[in-house]
Amino acid sequence: MACGMLALNIVLIPKWGIVGAAVGAALTNAVTNVWYLAEIRRTLGVLPYSRSYWRLLLPVCGNLAVLLMVRTTLKAVRPEWIVISAGISLAYLAFIAIAMASGLMPMTSSLRVQSGRKCEARFKAPRETPDVERAARGASASRTLR
Numbered sequence: 001m002a003c004g005m006l007a008l009n010i011v012l013i014p015k016w017g018i019v020g021a022a023v024g025a026a027l028t029n030a031v032t033n034v035w036y037l038a039e040i041r042r043t044l045g046v047l048p049y050s051r052s053y054w055r056l057l058l059p060v061c062g063n064l065a066v067l068l069m070v071r072t073t074l075k076a077v078r079p080e081w082i083v084i085s086a087g088i089s090l091a092y093l094a095f096i097a098i099a100m101a102s103g104l105m106p107m108t109s110s111l112r113v114q115s116g117r118k119c120e121a122r123f124k125a126p127r128e129t130p131d132v133e134r135a136a137r138g139a140s141a142s143r144t145l146r
Helices: 002-016 018-044 051-073 080-101 105-123 130-145
Strands: none
Touching: 002 018, 051 080
């Protein structure tokens, strides 16, 4: 992935400057995340996303609406860090409020249980057969009698 980011930076920075570096980093991040999701799917047989993630669309839209509203109403305020901190704070509050109002918060528990069972089944030591267990008990019992 580092080689890919380096190649993207060599191509994009001369054309777009710091925006090219940001685009290269974002593309590398996106490809890495898709790669990791494929590994999780292949290794554990679990897809960490489901249709219920579409419920995130409403809080995200509310978040973007608040950010745009803060940007347009506080355009003349200087220093700009005040506008940035107000926008981030209000956007987080809007996201949390909309997510809680739509019942979004407890949805990850089923995924946690499902992936926990898959991991436990995959990494659990195999059980011994009853014949081997009986033979082991018989051998230990005969040792104690001697």
